[in-house]
Amino acid sequence: MxxxxxxxxxxxxxxxxxxxxxxxxxxxxVSDDAVNQRVLDIIKAVRERGDAALVEFTQRFDGVDAKSIDDLILNRERLELALTRITPAQREALEKAANRVRIYHERQKQDSWQYTEADGTVLGQKVTPLDRAGLYVPGGKASYPSSVLMNAIPAKVAGVAEVVMVVPTPRGEVNELVLAAACIAGVDRVFTVGGAQAVAALAYGTESVPQVDKIVGPGNIYVATAKRHVFGQVGIDMIAxxxxxxxxxxxxxxxxxxxxxxxxxxxxxxxxxxxxxxxxxxxxxxxxxxxxxxxxxxxxxxxxxxxxxxxxxxxxxxxxxxxxxxxxxxxxxxxxxxxxxxxxxxxxxxxxxxxxxxxxxxxxxxxxxxGPNHVLPTSGTARFSSPLGVYDFQKRSSIIFCSEQGASELGHTASVLARGESLTAHARSAEYRILTQDKGN
Missing domain, CATH: 3.40.50.1980 (Nitrogenase molybdenum iron protein domain)
Structure with missing residues (x-):
């Protein structure tokens, strides 16, 4: 050459x-108009026809002879079988990498916290994992078992109850390393679908594919475009x-x-x-x-x-x-x-x-x-973005508990600010909690 x-x-x-x-x-x-419209049509079809649309698109785009959605589901036993089909050296490498990724990401876990003020008011933050995360994995020859580890393990460390993986198998080509990585990383469910249709299924759910809270993982222009369109319905990691x-x-x-x-x-x-x-x-x-x-x-x-x-x-x-x-x-x-x-x-x-x-x-x-994650911000977005991590699979809720005295004292401040914004109901709601002896202050 x-x-x-x-x-x-x-x-x-x-x-x-x-x-x-x-x-x-x-x-x-940037997707051109043709790609954009095609993705919108696929999303619409999946939302309207669910599993039937997934089967149809998988037949058409991936050349897979699937008769029903059951042909596109891999159970836990199939993932465990993949572990026996890869070489001992490959299994050892996957397990060693997974262990290092897990140890590193354990340090990223954030815990809930609270503090109590002098008057008994309690403020804090409650950290909660997402209920369900979706992992998109490219399939066929261009498949990356390392990406399975990098996306699934932080979710599991965060405490996500269910990780759902979608991976296309073009012309029926199954990558055993990818399935073995999914097994090691603790992926719960796997569907052999890909493209914009897989993103739509994760975002909106079908009869068989559960709706997730966040979609992570790399893909082609159709996958990236679909992630843009479903953002807001679900969270996404990034458009890489x-x-x-x-x-x-x-x-x-x-x-x-x-x-x-x-x-x-x-x-x-x-x-x-x-x-x-x-x-x-x-x-x-x-x-x-x-x-x-x-x-x-x-x-x-x-x-x-x-x-x-x-x-x-x-x-x-x-x-x-x-x-x-x-x-x-x-x-x-x-x-x-x-x-x-x-x-x-x-x-x-x-x-x-x-x-x-x-x-x-x-x-x-x-x-x-x-050990650190290889899902990273590209195209200059490292100016304001971070690597994928445990924090991407956790939500933070503010905690506010006011004592009687605390509500009374804060009520004065809230009242002034609310009336300054002409939001009278806000002001009166706060004023109702002001104690009688404080009203003249």
Whole structure:
């Protein structure tokens, strides 16, 4: 296979650097009118015809010869069977990864709390898990058992009573690793449906698919569009764009390591983005040479080449401080600090989905087994978003209990503010609770 790389070279000292960087980062994951209308039609059909629509769409889109919804349901025994069909090494790897993910996310659990004021008023917060979560998992060859662990385990740690997984099986192709991961992660129910129809079923429920409170998990443009449309009826995790990696390197890491780290995201798809930032121009040259050398050895060379040439870049900066500024401007999904003292630079990072510290910490470790979640904000949304976590599967309710004296004292304040907003009923409701001896105060 012949490949040719022509990765973009940018220099932060150039007067038009900001414009070139903005162009490089621009990404619009917007559905066209045809996709949007098709998704709306599918959602409408599922809402109106339930299981029958799911069976019909699965036959049409996935080529599955399903006679009824029963043919699209996998019970717990089938998930346990998958554990016996994978290799011992695969099972051990899944179980080790699951254990590490579980231990990490246990630390994220939030507990209810209360405090009592001097007059006996009690204020607090009640933390409650969602009743039911829906997990969308891509099927067929492009399937990711690691995503099952990353989505299902935080839900279970949060205390979600039921996790429902939907996974398409195109042309009847079942991925045993995905089912084994579902078994290990504690998934409760599995339906072999996919696409916008699966999202609609989770959001609105059918005769067989239970309605969930939140839908998480990656999918194609039809899945993403459907998630947009059902948001509000249910919660969603995020609308994810292509995968990204930004490596900040001081020039002292093996250039082959850095090239392969860039490849690790570029191989996801042609729109993935891989960027290297360094103050060492000669090091950028060495990494470019490593890219050319290693590219022909990659199984997914064509995809990597299109990603690297289309959206990748090698960026020269003045110094490490400017490298931090560029990193914060990009707000990447994955940020590798491949430097001598990453801890020293950590306080300078404000925006990143996950931060990989030091030369030996490849992003790939985070994808599979380090412990933190690999569901991360993309397309600059790390400026205001966080990785998927236990907190995404918990709700918080405010607790207010006023003592007689507390209600009387707060009533004066509420009355003034409510009358200032011309909401008389609010004011009088509060005033009714003011004690007689306090009314003149």
């Amino acid at each position: 012949t490949v040719s790389t022509a990765i973009a070279r940018l220099n932060a000292a150039d007067p038009d650097f900001a414009r070139h960087l903005d162009h490089l980062l621009s990404w619009e994951s 764009g292509p995968s990204e990696i930004l490596v900040v390197c001081d020039g002292q890491t093996d250039p082959d390591w850095i090239a392969m780290d860039l490849f690790s995201q570029a191989e996801h798809d042609e729109d993935a983005q891989a960027i290297l930032v360094s103050p060492d121009a000669a090091f950028l040259d060495r990494v470019a040479a490593s890219i050319d050398k290693l590219m022909p050895t990659m199984e997914r060379a064509e995809i990597i080449e299109k990603s690297i040439n289309g959206r990748g870049a090698l960026i020269q900066v003045r110094d490490m401080q400017q490298a931090m500024d560029v990193a914060n401007r990009i707000a990447p999904e994955h940020l590798e600090l491949s430097v001598a003292d990453p801890q020293a630079w950590l306080p300078h990072i404000r925006h990143a989905g996950a931060i990989f510290m030091g030369r030996h910490t490849s992003e790939a470790l985070g994808d599979y087994c380090a």
